[in-house]
Amino acid sequence: MVVDMSKEEPELSIDKTIEELLSFIETNLPAVKLRLDKFIEAFNEDFPLETKLEDRGRAEAITWALMNVPLLLYALNMNGSAIIELHGILERFTLRETVNRLGVPLRIFERHHLPALVSILCHLRICDKKDVKFAKKLNKLRNGLAHKNPKVISNVALSGKKISVLDIDSVMSGFDCIPLIIGTIYLLVKMSKVEKSSGEKQKKV
Numbered sequence: 001m002v003v004d005m006s007k008e009e010p011e012l013s014i015d016k017t018i019e020e021l022l023s024f025i026e027t028n029l030p031a032v033k034l035r036l037d038k039f040i041e042a043f044n045e046d047f048p049l050e051t052k053l054e055d056r057g058r059a060e061a062i063t064w065a066l067m068n069v070p071l072l073l074y075a076l077n078m079n080g081s082a083i084i085e086l087h088g089i090l091e092r093f094t095l096r097e098t099v100n101r102l103g104v105p106l107r108i109f110e111r112h113h114l115p116a117l118v119s120i121l122c123h124l125r126i127c128d129k130k131d132v133k134f135a136k137k138l139n140k141l142r143n144g145l146a147h148k149n150p151k152v153i154s155n156v157a158l159s160g161k162k163i164s165v166l167d168i169d170s171v172m173s174g175f176d177c178i179p180l181i182i183g184t185i186y187l188l189v190k191m192s193k194v195e196k197s198s199g200e201k202q203k204k205v
Contacts, residue, residue, distance in 0.1 A: 025076065028075075028076050028077050031077065032075045032076065035074065035075050035077070036071070036075050038178060039071065039074070039178055039181065042178045042179075042182055043059070043063070043182065043185075046059075046182050046186065047059040047060075047185075054193075055189055055193075058189045058192050058193065059185050059186075059189050062185055062188045062189060062192070063185060066089055066188070067181065067184075067185065069085050070082045070085045070086050070089070070181060070184075071181070073085060074177055074178075074181065077173050078173075079172045079173060079175050079177045080145045080168065080169060080172040082177055082181070083138070083141050083142055083145060083172075083177055083180060084142055084145055084146060086138065086142075086177075086180055086181060086184045087114060087138050087139065087141075087142035089184065089188075090114060090135070090138065090184050090187060090188070091113070091114040091117065093188060093191060094114060094117040094118055094121060094135075094187075094191070095109060095110065095112070095117055097121060097126065097191045098112075098117050098120050098121060101121070101124055101126070102120075102124075113139060114135045114138065114139045114142075115132065115135045115136045115139050117135075118131055118132050118134075118135035118187075119132050119135075121191070126190065126191060127187065127190060131187055131190070134183045134187070135187075137156075137180075138180060138183070138184070140152060140156065141153075141156055141180075144156065145168070145172070148165050148168060150162075150163045150164055150165050150167065150168055153168050153171055153172065154171070157171050157172065157174075157175050158171060
């Protein structure tokens, strides 16, 4: 017997997949401004207009140049993807800062992960122990998300409550990643200040 599949829509189809994606976007659109307003509030608290004017300017420049994708993902409540993007940005710039400060070829440190790179910068007094702790947390989250490890995500976001791989996205949708965005900007601001002071010293010499 030949079955006419054209008369039956399969339970899983590309059309249904796209419909679900559109529904997700439409559902989250009304909350986009609210979520971005929360980020602005946190940004203004950490980089106030009244003080630290230089840091404020650097933070605004870094946000404009590097944070568009993480902020877009965060605004759409795709926190897991936003965290992976933050990690990639920060790891690349800490790698660049490490090889520049030590004057060594890129290949020597290109296999080092974010926590190791920030630890090196801590020894060089560019970063501090709080920055190393932050890098370890961001790295742990990123690895858990990239490798779809529910145990890691649960330990960070749900105090060890058992979840499945399919629960990861929903769990992360309720995770506050604003501190990770601000922390990334803060660390990039630190590195940019050191880079400028190094350049000024070279000019004086």
